[in-house]
Each structure stands twice: as structure tokens, then as C-alpha cells.
Amino acid sequence: MIQKDASLNVLGTDLQPCSRDPLTGYFRDGHCNTCAEDQGSHTVCAVMTAEFLAYSKYVGNDLSTPRPEFGFAGLKPGDQWCLCAARFLQAHDEGCAPFVRLDATHQRALDIVRLDILDQYALRTS
Numbered sequence: 681m682i683q684k685d686a687s688l689n690v691l692g693t694d695l696q697p698c699s700r701d702p703l704t705g706y707f708r709d710g711h712c713n714t715c716a717e718d719q720g721s722h723t724v725c726a727v728m729t730a731e732f733l734a735y736s737k738y739v740g741n742d743l744s745t746p747r748p749e750f751g752f753a754g755l756k757p758g759d760q761w762c763l764c765a766a767r768f769l770q771a772h773d774e775g776c777a778p779f780v781r782l783d784a785t786h787q788r789a790l791d792i793v794r795l796d797i798l799d800q801y802a803l804r805t806s
Contacts, residue, residue: 698725725784765792
């Protein structure tokens, strides 16, 4: 049986849902939960931008094209998705990282991406 890691976010509080439409997460439970088997560390709750989707497609991970055979409608700007932490860091290094919801980003993302980097892209609500 796969054991989920503790569901805390990068702020140290309860992990909030990332997206149920489209349904995301390694476990397809709407949360950026992770476990030892999640080798991609799908832990960053990212808010898609047109720039990031184009970048992701360019580097070989096409997230925008529908794949009905997998029940995947394709992502569009504004959609929230549990992104691999290393892909987020790569996009940051290339200057095209998407926005991030810190409350829905799993604490295990910090194994790969520093909090101050995630915070640069945090959605601010006021």
C-alpha cells in the first residue's frame, strides 16, 4: 500500500486543495500530496500562464494539448495543477515560472525549491 507523506504545506499548515477541475495531484485527489513513489515530486500548486504552458511544451511536457485517451482535457491559463518541483525550478531558472499557491504547495517541494523562490511567485490575495 502506498503511504502518503504528511499533508502539510510549505507554510507548515494543513495542505489546501489545488484543483478538482481539472483534477490534479499524484493521487488525483485534488491535492499536491506526495509519497516515496512520486519520483517527480508533484508538489507545487501552480497557476498556469500562457508563457509557462508554452515553455513546458517546448521542453517536452505538453500540458496544453488534450489527451482524451487519458481523460486529460489539456490545461489553459488560470488552471491550477500540481507541478513537479524540479520543473518549477527549471522554469524559474529560465524566467518563466508560473504563479504558485503556497497554501496548496506540499512541504516536500522544499526538498527541491527554496521557500524564498516559491514566495516570489506566490499569488497574493487582498
